[in-house]
Amino acid sequence: MNKLMRCAAACTAVLLFAACSAKSEKPSAASQSRSGAPTEQSELAPAAKDPIVIKIGHEQTIESNSHKAFEKFEELVEAGSKGQISVEIMPNAQLGNENDLVEGVKMGTLHMSVPSAGALSRFYAPFSVFMVPYYLDGSGEAEQYQNLVKIANSEVGEQINNGLIEATGMRALDIAQWYGNRNITSNVPIRKPEDLKGIRIRTPDAPVNTEPMKACGAAVTPMAFGEVYMALSQGVIDAQENPNIVIFNKKFYEVQKYLSLSGHISQNQVVIINEAFFQSLTPEQQELLQGAMKEADVYASELQVKENNDILDTMAGMGIEIIRDVDVATFKEATSSVANVILDEEGLALLEKVREVQKS
Numbered sequence: 001m002n003k004l005m006r007c008a009a010a011c012t013a014v015l016l017f018a019a020c021s022a023k024s025e026k027p028s029a030a031s032q033s034r035s036g037a038p039t040e041q042s043e044l045a046p047a048a049k050d051p052i053v054i055k056i057g058h059e060q061t062i063e064s065n066s067h068k069a070f071e072k073f074e075e076l077v078e079a080g081s082k083g084q085i086s087v088e089i090m091p092n093a094q095l096g097n098e099n100d101l102v103e104g105v106k107m108g109t110l111h112m113s114v115p116s117a118g119a120l121s122r123f124y125a126p127f128s129v130f131m132v133p134y135y136l137d138g139s140g141e142a143e144q145y146q147n148l149v150k151i152a153n154s155e156v157g158e159q160i161n162n163g164l165i166e167a168t169g170m171r172a173l174d175i176a177q178w179y180g181n182r183n184i185t186s187n188v189p190i191r192k193p194e195d196l197k198g199i200r201i202r203t204p205d206a207p208v209n210t211e212p213m214k215a216c217g218a219a220v221t222p223m224a225f226g227e228v229y230m231a232l233s234q235g236v237i238d239a240q241e242n243p244n245i246v247i248f249n250k251k252f253y254e255v256q257k258y259l260s261l262s263g264h265i266s267q268n269q270v271v272i273i274n275e276a277f278f279q280s281l282t283p284e285q286q287e288l289l290q291g292a293m294k295e296a297d298v299y300a301s302e303l304q305v306k307e308n309n310d311i312l313d314t315m316a317g318m319g320i321e322i323i324r325d326v327d328v329a330t331f332k333e334a335t336s337s338v339a340n341v342i343l344d345e346e347g348l349a350l351l352e353k354v355r356e357v358q359k360s
Helices: 002-024 065-080 098-107 125-131 141-152 155-168 207-215 225-233 244-249 275-279 283-317 328-334 338-342 345-359
Strands: 052-057 085-090 170-186 200-202 239-242 258-274 321-323
Touching: 065 085, 065 170, 065 283, 098 170, 098 258, 125 155, 125 207, 125 258, 125 345, 141 155, 141 170, 141 258, 141 283, 141 345, 155 170, 155 345, 170 244, 170 275, 170 283, 207 258, 207 338, 225 239, 239 244, 239 258, 244 283, 258 275, 258 283, 258 328, 283 321, 338 345
Parallel strands: 052 085, 200 239, 258 321
Antiparallel strands: 170 239, 170 258
């Protein structure tokens, strides 16, 4: 009897050990979701050895310097991660316009994009500070770009980025991708604000863009960017404003007589990434992405500064007259109240800090 009891006890112990072992098995790292929740391994859940894929969408062409920045970023990240991270770039608004792309990054359906500061201000208002007329010091785009970099790397730049993260779940990998000073094309020369009175000028449909031209007396006519060339050729509008390289790429010199160098807004692009995705990376991977994007943006921004300048002679040779003697002082005076219109109390405080940083 004792022998039978000992045998039964031994069998029971074996069964209990097997059951406990089965219950105590943990999902492998490969079967964990990005959020850390266990999931069954399937074709939709790649093995841990597969590279992390960063999907980037933007609305500019493959010839643009923003696209070249992402190509440089791809090169640096894939080499620096030794194949652990792969980058996929989708240009030409394949995934939608600026607003769609920012919304995608915010929702986490897209990892990264590069909206203008003006577009991003619709999601986080303090970015409007980068759209205040003549807020950047410097004689020419090269000096202004250096001041933008100084702002981006300062405490106020960090403050704006932290606010973006908290409010939207998006992080700026870099604030200082240079796009260029916005200048005016028209069929009459524009040398002072009064020359814009009654001129039907197209701007993007946002107060940060419309208010400076309204302050100068223009009849602001927002419309989709794709409609501008035809509207100019048919006389629906008289003028438009954009950085020089955009004016050249869209061939506005074919349907406008004058390009006036007002430089009323200095436009920067902001490289954004979904914060939850960013936090899913290791500290080393995060550092790699941040360093690679800043290096890529310096490369692309220096190209943009040079092209915005060099392209003027090219367009002059194509027949458009470049108005270089714009009375910028009178434009500054005419648009001096715009900051109070497009910025709230927090934005005005940020503007003062931004101006102080440039003096240091």
